Amino acid sequence: MPHTQHEFANRTANSCRRFHWIPSVQHSPCRPRINVETYEGQYSANKASEVQKRTFGSAATQIQRNPAYSELTSDDVSYFKSILGDNGVIQDEDRITVANVDWMGKYRGASQLLLLPKSSVEVSKILSYCNTRRLAVVPQGGNTGLVGGSVPVYDEVIVSLAGMNKIISFDNVNGILTCEAGCVLENLSTFVENEGCIMPLDLGAKGSCHIGGNISTNAGGLRFIRYGSLHGNVLGLEAVLADGTILDMLTTLRKDNTGYDLKHLFIGSEGSLGVVTKISVLTPAKLPSTNVAFLSCNDYTSCQKLLLAARRNLGEILSAFEFMDNNCIDLAMRHLEGVQNPLPASQTKFYVLIETTGSDESYDKTKLEAFLLRSMEDGLVTDGVIAQDISQASNFWRIREGISEASVKVGAVHKYDLSIPVEKLYDIVEEMRSRLGGKAEVLGYGHLGDGNLHLNILSSKYDNNILAQIEPFVYEWTSAQRGSISAEHGLGLMKAEKIHFSKSPEAVQLMGSIKKLLDPNLILNPYKVLPQSVL
């Protein structure tokens, strides 16, 4: 079998968030922000049964800590130390504080314990014990999720996969990578690129996110338009169930129609059905020629027509089609270091980033240039630039990928990730602008090629009045268009009670049954994903 066996000790991602770009720009690690004015309500780790009041997330949510869960005792800690060793059990305040807060600084838990298993067997022992003791658990990867799914709500034990970051093997004939769930996506990208392949997904959080987390959230990302969903690219995985059973479905076969394909349950269930510990993923071949163009369009209709034209004329070489409005560009210019506006003279409302990837540099470039010149003549594009080298291409991507980061710097971000029919995609942005007036800045950007809008509403701090204007209007509007209230971010805590906007009651009921079947004590990532009513 043409396998190259590696026991790779990957660089573990620093527990602080870092985003890497070419050329490397190191961002200072984010310390959890202590927003005293926005955080109301007393809590202490020992009195975790008290009501946690949050001034963000859904205005109506005041989830109580489920009294059925046990509280952590020193015996529990000793037991964990006996199976994981002292290094695998973290009670250090600083590290736990970091692990308790999500990337946006919006959700804060009160966990007192962070566990770092180094193998599936250790994960199994942890879960089996927690299941018996009825201790709630939060599986945590890179903690870059955007819906509060990766941090505790109360005092759940955090099981971090950061210690399981080995690359197990790489089959470079078929391009199949097998690795542990705690590998950082960027490290995997670097590794497979050395072997002439690329990861099928790419996102702004690549410097910190774990592949296990990506799979658990069925992450989409920038390459979705070309390589499709993780449901198609993940060939197998190993997961540990709530009772400690290690479910080994780690196959590297492209085709295997034997029985129900259980791995799909774990892809996108956000850690609520099991903890993903190993994965095998198909890695497409790295094609040598990449071209990136940054274009300005007058209106949203032009962006749509451009997408249609790109699909037809660029066809097989199209690898990304992202759009953003001028508010996003302004924000990026204000808050990101080292970026240059590619189209400073343009005063248009919309910008599109198109990337092509192919095997022949001059052929692709000719094709792209011809397509863009024709689009200019047809009036779809008012101006544009084509990157002449990798630095320029990175600069274009930096702007698009940095919008999220720049948003966080303004203060409070209300993020909505919606799948909407392409014709109506931008309507919600204009609606939100008129609803909010000048109280908050509204940004619209996203994967236009996938019909996925990222709606960011920024204000200086989290404010219930602004939230009331946004929710549930955004969800109702999306539901009316038969769209998805979470295209790729998942439900997490933020949208745990919102699933009915996009799924039928029968479907949600069945999901509840599956959850209760696989996790009868409901210890895995509680309070999230599914509404309490079906559990």
Place this chain on the structure above:
Amino acid sequence: MKILVAVKRVVDYAVKVRVKPDRTGVETANVKMSMNPFCEIAVEEALRLREAGAAAEVVAATIGPAQSADTLRTALAMGADRAVHVLHDPDPARPLLPLVVAKILRAVALQEKPGLVILGKQAIDDDCNQTGQMLAGLLQWPQGTFASKVLLDKEKQKATVEREVDGGIETICLKLPAVITTDLRLNQPRYATLPNIMKAKSKVIKKVTPEDLNVDIRSDMEVTEVNEQPKRKAGVILSSVDELLDKLKNEARVL
């Protein structure tokens, strides 16, 4: 006045360079090639001088194989008016060295008669930092190297150049015609916009050979072997000062 800008096609600055398995040179097949970053800065400076009215025409020149025409097209897409392509197929064992490049550029300059020749201070593949200086010497023209600012006085036919030197910034005044080499802080090169890319398609690229220019490109130097640097060993995290002392004493033997 005409400005001649020399540009070079090199492995893209962001690419991780690898040595070929047969150790005859660096891997360039299937690797992204782009204009040398300092040459981009040179083109940009020439364009700014033309836009300021100090020059009438910007001519880009390069020496290389057929694919080097892409680099010229980038220069034209940025805004250069014309280009000259000196065709030469590279031989990894006998690469074109700065002296030969300078001789060729001298021949081109004598044909084109520019008032100013701008080059990048060095190419990122060989890092020689010699071509501009040698060219000035061969032409017997004054030179302003490592330029971080260029001011042209058209009437007085003088160029005031601020140079980045070890001690700080040195300001010199050159009588034209002169040779200037660009340093990083001189300017931020512009992007190639679609309208300019369209215009570039109709711009002329003149093709010549070194023989046409009467330059002997025979090299006296031959590259026998190219090797990668020895891999840097990983550091070790120590847990105590005692361990550090022990390692310094017994392993590194520096105490």
